[in-house]
Amino acid sequence: MAAAITIDGISKCYQIGLRAQPYHTLRDTIMAAVKSPFKRLRGMAGNGPDQGKFWALKDVSFEVERGEVIGIIGRNGAGKSTLLKILSRITEPTEGCAKLKGRVASLLEVGTGFHPELTGRENVYLNGAILGMHKVEIDRKFDEIVAFAETEKFLDTPVKYYSSGMYVRLAFAVAAHLEPEILIVDEVLAVGDQEFQKKCMGRIQKVAQGDGRTVLFVSHNMGALRRLCDRAVYLRNGTVEMVGEANAVVDTYMNSTIGVEDLNLLTRPRFPSLVATLERFTMVPPLGKETVVSGGPATFEFLLDVKEPVQNACLGFMFNSEIGYRVLGLNSRLELRGITLSPGKRTVRCRVDSLPLKPGRYIMDVEIRSHAKPYDYVEHATAVDVEFDDFYGTGEMLWNYEGSILHRTTWET
Amino acid sequence: MEAPPQTPSPAQTPEPASDNTAEFEIRPQRGWVAIDFKELFHYRELLFFLTWRDVKVRYKQTVLGFAWAILQPVMNVIIQTVIFGTVAGFASKIPIELQVRKIPYALFSYAGILPWMLFAVGVGSGGNSLVNQQNLLTKVYFPRLFVPASVIGAALIDTLISLAVFLVLMACYHVAPVWPIVFVPLLLLLTSLAATAMAFTLSSLTVTYRDFRFLIPFMVSTWQLISPVGYPLDPHRQWIRWLLRLNPMYGIINAFRSALLGQHWDFPGLVISLAEVAGLLIFGLYYFKKTERRFADIA
Numbered sequence: 001m002a003a004a005i006t007i008d009g010i011s012k013c014y015q016i017g018l019r020a021q022p023y024h025t026l027r028d029t030i031m032a033a034v035k036s037p038f039k040r041l042r043g044m045a046g047n048g049p050d051q052g053k054f055w056a057l058k059d060v061s062f063e064v065e066r067g068e069v070i071g072i073i074g075r076n077g078a079g080k081s082t083l084l085k086i087l088s089r090i091t092e093p094t095e096g097c098a099k100l101k102g103r104v105a106s107l108l109e110v111g112t113g114f115h116p117e118l119t120g121r122e123n124v125y126l127n128g129a130i131l132g133m134h135k136v137e138i139d140r141k142f143d144e145i146v147a148f149a150e151t152e153k154f155l156d157t158p159v160k161y162y163s164s165g166m167y168v169r170l171a172f173a174v175a176a177h178l179e180p181e182i183l184i185v186d187e188v189l190a191v192g193d194q195e196f197q198k199k200c201m202g203r204i205q206k207v208a209q210g211d212g213r214t215v216l217f218v219s220h221n222m223g224a225l226r227r228l229c230d231r232a233v234y235l236r237n238g239t240v241e242m243v244g245e246a247n248a249v250v251d252t253y254m255n256s257t258i259g260v261e262d263l264n265l266l267t268r269p270r271f272p273s274l275v276a277t278l279e280r281f282t283m284v285p286p287l288g289k290e291t292v293v294s295g296g297p298a299t300f301e302f303l304l305d306v307k308e309p310v311q312n313a314c315l316g317f318m319f320n321s322e323i324g325y326r327v328l329g330l331n332s333r334l335e336l337r338g339i340t341l342s343p344g345k346r347t348v349r350c351r352v353d354s355l356p357l358k359p360g361r362y363i364m365d366v367e368i369r370s371h372a373k374p375y376d377y378v379e380h381a382t383a384v385d386v387e388f389d390d391f392y393g394t395g396e397m398l399w400n401y402e403g404s405i406l407h408r409t410t411w412e413t
Numbered sequence: 414m415e416a417p418p419q420t421p422s423p424a425q426t427p428e429p430a431s432d433n434t435a436e437f438e439i440r441p442q443r444g445w446v447a448i449d450f451k452e453l454f455h456y457r458e459l460l461f462f463l464t465w466r467d468v469k470v471r472y473k474q475t476v477l478g479f480a481w482a483i484l485q486p487v488m489n490v491i492i493q494t495v496i497f498g499t500v501a502g503f504a505s506k507i508p509i510e511l512q513v514r515k516i517p518y519a520l521f522s523y524a525g526i527l528p529w530m531l532f533a534v535g536v537g538s539g540g541n542s543l544v545n546q547q548n549l550l551t552k553v554y555f556p557r558l559f560v561p562a563s564v565i566g567a568a569l570i571d572t573l574i575s576l577a578v579f580l581v582l583m584a585c586y587h588v589a590p591v592w593p594i595v596f597v598p599l600l601l602l603l604t605s606l607a608a609t610a611m612a613f614t615l616s617s618l619t620v621t622y623r624d625f626r627f628l629i630p631f632m633v634s635t636w637q638l639i640s641p642v643g644y645p646l647d648p649h650r651q652w653i654r655w656l657l658r659l660n661p662m663y664g665i666i667n668a669f670r671s672a673l674l675g676q677h678w679d680f681p682g683l684v685i686s687l688a689e690v691a692g693l694l695i696f697g698l699y700y701f702k703k704t705e706r707r708f709a710d711i712a
Contacts, residue, residue, distance in 0.1 A: 014710065085551075086439060087439065088553070089439060089554040090550075090551065090553065090709045091706075091709040092441055092707075093439065093440065093441055094441060095441060096441075097438055098438070098439040098440075100438075101436045102436075106554065108552045109552045109553075112548065112552040112553045113548075113549055115466055115470055117470045117473045118469065118470065122466075122469070125462060126462050126465075129459040129461075130459060130462075130549065130553055131553065132459075132555065135458050
């Protein structure tokens with residue numbers, strides 16, 4: 001009775017052709033049928049050759065207890081979203097089955113079904129109905145929703161005139177006031193400002209802990225996962241790599257992302273803009289040396305493919321510890337107002353005279369952004385090693401206890 | 414091994430309505446997929462909201478606004494009356510019983526446009542409805558049947574407005590209603606079902622084969638030509654008449670003229686229409702349910 005969700009051997013196969021070319025034409029079907037009727041028949045019966053198939057999920061099984069908050073982590077393309085879509089009944093598994101006990105609501109995108117021409121009030125009702133609420137239910141919660149979204153003043157304005165922040169707040173508010181037994185949430189915390197994110201998180205926490213509902217939750221925000229989740233599932237290439245206590249799974253996941261060998265960033269899954277793409281990011285040791293040492297100099301080199309002239313760009317690189325904490329983030333905006341780049345392949349270097357990091361391996365996130373929006377962002381672009389050097393000049397060992405940042409000091413007694 | 418009784422929230426208020434019924438299984442479905450009427454009933458308000466959205470949004474940012482609901486059929490009637498009635502001279506070819514009652518050609522033509530526009534919108538907008546709502550299909554679960562159905566709902570509301578205009582026009586021409594007018598609601602239902610059946614089939618076909626986006630407008634205009642929308646189609650040769658009756662809209666349009674204007678009933682035509690609509694509806698539902706499971710993957 002305790003399991004709210006039982007997932008048993010779920011697999012999902014996509015036809016690569018279908019994905020790459022989202023719809024096929026009638027002609028293709030007719031031609032294929034004419035050319036090789038038997039092959040086609042066999043293909044339809046599901047016995048065709050395995051080529052052209054892509055298993056987004058392969059034999060995924062786990063259970064979620066009632067009242068539990070479970071996080072799902074994995075890199076882009078690991079199958080997280082596919083799993084959520086299957087559990088939300090948007091798409092069907094190819095094999096396997098899942099049992100869900102209780103009313104399910106899923107929030108895979110904020111504001112699904114919002115119509116720009118309709119007012120805030122109208123959209124609350126429409127969106128509520130799409131998410132499976134009854135009108136009386138929405139009536140009852142209407143004031144609460146509006147208060148949560150802080151959009152009282154604009155209720156009768158079409159949402160196309162809303163700021164994106166307001167839009168997202170209202171959309172999340174509707175979904176947050178659903179009262180399902182099982183709530184499925186995909187990365188919604190990535191939207192809105194800091195303040196609102198906190199509020200959303202609080203709401204999810206309340207739903208789970210206060211009301212004893214089950215929450216299934218995908219996020220790239222490891223901090224949020226550690227705080228919110230009891231347990232986590234780590235998906236890798238469509239299979240379950242690990243299920244267990246959230247902190248342990250997050251640690252394993254962070255550790256596993258270190259083995260980044262391929263330096264070509266173009267092969268990484270992400271959604272770059274059409275303005276500029278990051279192609280390569282490397283840390284170059286000082287001349288004549290082979291390594292970068294604690295407190296020593298280092299040069300960081302970006303190779304960019306600039307497609308449109310860029311003004312006021314900001315380039316940045318962030319150091320994350322092996323367990324996923326952001327240790328240091330450096331970017332051009334901090335010291336230089338803006339970088340102007342003309343189209344073509346461009347190399348930008350950043351020299352750091354003294355890299356104040358403890359020896360160890362750091363996982364780098366790199367980005368190029370304009371003032372307001374990212375052009376390209378690659379998470380875990382590469383890993384860099386900082387070697388030991390006697391930074392403090394005393395030969396003392398450094399312990400975790402002393403944190404990750406090195407800094408010289410003067411003591412007086 | 415069995416977990417102890419759940420105690421974390423003993424004070425939680427039970428929700429009996431949804432709690433004991435809502436266990437379900439997700440597994441690949443094969444073959445016939447039953448229609449989950451209970452679920453359709455649970456989501457019934459969504460059908461209303463989707464329809465309401467379509468109606469509300471349709472005339473936003475237009476100067477004339479809702480007047481378009483009236484203007485569209487009226488403009489069609491004027492064009493048809495001028496071209497078919499006056500220029501082509503069909504005005505004198507309308508059935509004799511209507512000529513006796515001094516029914517003007519405008520009313521004759523309007524009575525055909527009324528069901529035809531409902532059907533044409535169903536085929537046209539309904540056919541594209543799933544593709545146009547692909548963000549909904551890939552992001553949230555709800556009964557997908559409501560997407561094409563809500564388009565018909567919105568078209569039906571326009572038709573009711575247009576029917577009101579028709580009645581006003583009848584009064585202007587001093588044409589008294591005939592008693593079979595009581596069948597108009599049933600005929601509207603039949604037309605809606607015909608449109609819904611086509612919308613189910615075409616919308617699911619369009620998701621898979623986008624060719625239908627281009628085929629549908631062509632289909633609609635061809636279909637209008639073989640339907641007696643703008644002119645009386647009353648061939649002298651029996652076999653041609655039987656051929657025409659195979660078109661479900663033939664029987665429906667004639668029935669509308671019988672109910673609204675007193676044209677002789679073409680019962681064989683109506684029966685054929687009824688049977689065909691039933692067949693189309695069953696096929697539409699079957700094909701829709703059959704392809705539904707793949708909508709999110711290919712939309």
